[in-house]
Amino acid sequence: MKRFAVIGKPVAHSKSPQMFNRFFRNKGIDAVYTRIASKNLKDALKTCRLLNIDGINATMPFKKELLETVDFASDEAKGVDGVNTVVFGNQLKGHNTDIYGALMPLKKRLKSLKDKKILIIGAGGAARAALYAYKKENAICYLSNRTYEKGREQAKKFGAYVVLFEKINSILREIDIICYTIPVKIDLDISQIKPSAIFFTAIYNQHFFKEECKKKGIIYIPGEEWLIEQGKVACSLFGFDCKNGFPDSILDKAKPKNRIALIGFMGSGKSTAGKLLAKKLDYQFIDLDKSIEKGEGKGIPEIFNNFGESYFRNLEYRYLSELKDKNRIVLATGGGIVESQYCFDMLKDYFFNIFLCGNPEDFFRRTENSSRPLRKGSNFFINLYRKRKDKYLMLSDLILNSSIYTPEEISDIIYYEFCKVL
Ligand SMILES: Nc1ncnc2c1ncn2[C@@H]1O[C@H](COP(=O)(O)OP(=O)(O)O)[C@@H](O)[C@H]1O
Ligand SMILES: O=C(O)C1=C[C@@H](OP(=O)(O)O)[C@@H](O)[C@H](O)C1
Ligand SMILES: [Mg+2]
Structure with missing residues (x-):
């Protein structure tokens, strides 16, 4: 799978994901395009490396600094004094498609x-x-x-x-x-x-x-035409044939902004940052694991032990379904929510999904003294992380790097992004 993202500050408003993902769908291309939120360009690029991103678009205020950061810049980018498209490889190649x-x-x-x-x-x-x-x-x-x-x-x-x-x-x-x-x-x-x-x-x-x-x-x-024309050239630079199938309008299927789900691996901080974010936004905080434990009258390790993982996945779906019409909520999901296609689809359709990514080694360390049933040995843990990583990416509307930022910083950045788009 190829992976692409837009970076910027703010970035949550960007319609590039709609445009690119529609193109990928139209053409049956195995690729995904998402958004990375960060405090600065350096952090955004670090996150790109962590997620093996193949190419990015940059929006304000990163374009000028990006020109100084890339290994190679096209004459056009130099002429405009800004880079809005970067193709990743051994070297970072910067272009300007705004022209x-x-x-x-x-x-x-x-x-x-x-x-x-x-x-x-x-x-x-x-x-x-x-x-x-x-x-x-x-x-x-x-x-x-x-x-x-x-x-x-x-x-x-x-x-x-x-x-x-x-x-x-x-x-x-x-x-x-x-x-x-x-x-x-x-x-x-x-x-x-x-x-x-x-x-x-x-x-x-x-x-x-x-x-x-x-x-x-x-x-x-309209500005939509500018977005599409610069996107089409960026898409060619990413290596795709865009002569046909590139969208000619950005139909705005609005994502719910008042139903936020935090997704990501165990230990990425969904429960911790989620609580802080809900408080800031004055939304209700719901931890899906906690709801299940309360509703079933059993702890998660007990559910896994007595009934097995697939039973737990069904519970996750059932409890998630009850939330799909709620408003003003921040939901901390469990790390395995992406294992079920039903949950994946429900999150995709009904929630604004924020992926807390990071280094699996950090996640392993953070979960040391916990009773998570799937936190077995470090090899098992890291393999499970690898298996799920792209699913989080595909589901994400916005990504933050929890290996760089504290839960407090994460909730601050999300709050800032939401104040800009809500
Ligand atoms: N961004 C972070 N930086 C450092 N430690 C963190 C961060 N996020 C969470 N933690 C710590 O990691 C542990 C697991 O966090 P938790 O919120 O339960 O993760 P999750 O719900 O994603 O499994 C907690 O001890 C928490 O304090
Ligand atoms: O990754 C997983 O499959 C799981 C993650 C846990 O939640 P956290 O991601 O909050 O640790 C919890 O739902 C259960 O232990 C299963
Ligand atoms: Mg949790």
């Missing part, structure tokens, strides 16, 4: 960008990719940014004209294409834009100015 996100949606609609007057709003990574792409096509670029200095610096570097943010509305009349790259809505007077203009945005989880453009008959290109 194609900025370019292809326009190329589909216009014969040429030559001498088109393009106003780029913002001066971050997406704006740099747009400047690079449009200058190469000989467009006339204008750049406007809230922080003037940063805007001026970027404009100078790419040979664009800088426009004072306060004066932005006064030049709209002359502009052929607006490329909007900032994640908040600014005071833009759409009525000033000529009707033949195009409004193109890099932001895919908001639809700023869509209605205003529609009213004026201005072509509005």
